[in-house]
């Protein structure tokens with residue numbers, strides 16, 4: 053961190069762009085946490101049996117109780133004539149809404165099959181919105197695998213929500229990104245202590261939380277994968293705030309500072325509010341991260357959280373980075389984190405999984421962050437892994453979770469050091 | 478269009494992956510978008526496989542559509558061949574690629590690869606996972622098998638086990654032991670564990686053991702037609718079925734079966750007095766056709782349960798299932814809609830469910846114990862220990878597994894005796910289950926199922942309601958339902974303690 057060169061960090065470093073087999077989820081997968089976050093919403097995927105199977109496999113048993121999502125599975129007859137498919141969809145929605153009268157927002161989620169047969173879900177959503185006005189608002193977006201990767205599903209959903217926001221000239225702060233409740237509340241508490249008024253969060257937990265947007269709106273992303281939502285906010289006249297993402301003590305401080313600078317919060321107030329939790333976080337991280345210091349790290353592309361997390365693990369936990377893969381790199385959004393990455397590492401975008409596996413075996417890193425399909429095969433070859441999917445479900449943002457975040461990575465290393473029995477599978 | 482939340486089966490290409498992953502030296506190139514790679518985690522996480530499934534996904538994107546998805550597919554085939562050097566290449570399309578009609582089979586053929594290429598037809602919008610496995614294995618057998626002399630010793634093939642199958646790994650071992658005890662060797666077990674070279678030798682066995690009709694029947698029929706290889710029709714799950722199976726085999730290959738080692742503990746465990754409490758416990762059975770039917774036979778004839786509901790999710794077995802259920806005086810439930818299954822379970826209020834992962838969750842919701850007998854299953858149903866379903870050890874495993882969720886015999890009596898003891902009350906649940914802690918609500922929520930009765934406004938008087946609470950929870954649902962039915966039939970508008978006991982006497986068994 054001391055040399056002059058590292059000021060630019062990896063901002064202008066060459067990015068290894070790969071196109072081969074991707075081993076990632078599609079955007080539908082975001083529904084697994086979005087439907088929990090938006091308590092009056094239902095996500096109706098218009099897709100195939102594969103889409104339904106993906107959702108249940110990725111969800112595992114976590115959400116078996118009353119999931120607010122489902123799949124309208126296209127059948128042979130729907131593919132034959134397009135007029136039928138529209139009617140069928142209306143019938144399915146009617147069936148659903150009569151059973152679930154608590155639903156106020158219905159997302160019609162496009163999939164690969166619905167995109168390929170050009171099923172016009174946008175028009176369908178408009179028609180249905182009119183029909184069920186004002187009880188239910190029907191919104192369309194695509195979570196298809198031919199267009200979106202994993203967390204981009206949340207991005208596409210949020211983008212559609214933003215498109216429908218009322219205009220307003222109010223001076224306000226909007227925060228983008230679905231966060232676990234505990235983190236959400238902590239964040240709002242911090243912002244309130246900092247004296248910020250008119251703080252709104254998207255997506256709304258309930259539709260009656262009114263969020264508007266306009267040229268006096270400043271916004272900041274709490275998640276790095278919200279590129280399209282970012283663009284849509286800008287199109288609506290809102291002004292972006294850039295900062296490293298709020299992971300760890302440094303990330304959280306920088307993120308809050310960027311907001312405070314825009315809203316003219318004094319240094320005294322800022323220090324008074326953040327000093328104690330920051331110090332608490334630093335001490336906690338130090339305890340947990342001992343086992344991480346000096347260890348090498350390889351991140352497979354998964355959620356777009358990779359660059360900010362690499363920043364945290366390198367800068368605050370002392371890990372050595374080998375490769376940081378991301379399904380997509382939105383330079384503006386992750387730029388502040390990218391700048392803080394050390395030079396000489398591999399930054400890759402997209403994927404050719406077989407080649408990437410060759411690289412991981414060349415380097416034999418101490419810790420590999422990867423998807424569920426790869427974790428056990430890598431463990432069986434002697435690597436220690438951390439499943440990436442946990443990072444999008446768990447509370448990992450802001451000061452009080454900083455040490456938890458570090459321990460998510462420390463635990464697998466700890467565990468493999470504890471076990472004295474080999475690992476032949 | 479069909480609204481679905483949870484599905485019993487994945488799409489047909491998942492069946493193809495189960496076959497490819499079960500085999501060795503086979504690779505599948507699947508024309509599919511990136512999200513479809515989720516299928517890998519079924520094998521690496523749920524089944525804890527130590528390697529990736531041998532599948533290359535083309536992961537085409539929107540920008541490739543209409544331009545070069547076909548060349549993407551060809552490139553993926555060539556690279557997959559070069560990297561993995563399989564002895565057999567399977568090619569197919571998932572639901573999305575089926576719509577863009579690139580013809581993977583035709584494309585792969587133009588590449589002139591030095592190994593056999595099997596194109597798969599996997600109609601995603603009509604069929605499901607089991608069909609996909611059945612079809613894939615059939616195509617492999619059709620491509621690779623050739624006429625051979627029968628082996629000099631008596632041999633058979635084990636047909637149907639796949640990756641991600643419910644206890645397939647252990648069933649293969651158990652069947653091998655059973656057949657060996659009869660002096661019969663296993664020629665090939667497939668798809669599970671077989672290489673393409675093994676499949677080439679498939680026709681030299683004297684007969685086939687069709688372990689799982691769901692995934693092996695097409696291949697067995699083909700082998701019978703083409704090489705006059707008969708196949709067994711009995712699936713040896715349960716003591717009665719094992720003995721039928723042994724008889725069937727001894728007739729096919731004309732041997733004396735007296736050496737068959739079929740000894741299982743199940744008959745004695747079932748006969749021993751502690752098991753008396755199992756008598757006529759009401760069970761609901763649901764799963765794939767094969768496992769559900771074998772389970773029903775065991776439940777009725779080997780454990781002494783009363784089967785109050787029976788069905789399967791795979792339409793392919795609807796016909797035999799209906800016929801079989803009729804012998805129990807039941808209408809088979811054929812459905813892949815878990816909400817419908819849940820409704821049925823609520824309506825019959827069983828004391829035990831034998832089902833799949835789905836029914837386990839339904840049971841959890843309704844407070845009804847459940848044992849798993851069929852796919853789809855989750856990670857806990859791939860135990861570390863040897864736990865087959867077939868053969869004598871399978872029967873032992875089944876006895877233990879089914880009885881485990883229930884309150885034990887003596888305990889059941891004590892609960893009835895001390896039903897108001899504050900520590901030893903029924904809501905504490907079976908004493909060997911830590912998870913059932915006092916205070917947890919275990920009462921089956923059968924009240925919802927009796928909605929129509931509630932509409933008739935039959936009122937439970939306070940005393941009667943209190944008395945009902947004293948009945949152990951595992952029969953309380955049934956008692957409530959019977960009493961309401963009795964009241965309704967007799968035109969009562971209220972239920973008193975008197976009515977409760979009149980109903981009890983009326984339904985006494």
Ligand code: SF4
Pocket residue numbers: 078079080099100102103104106162163164165195196197198510511512513572573
């Ligand atoms: S990649 Fe496409 S077809 Fe596959 S599950 Fe996702 S949306 Fe459905």
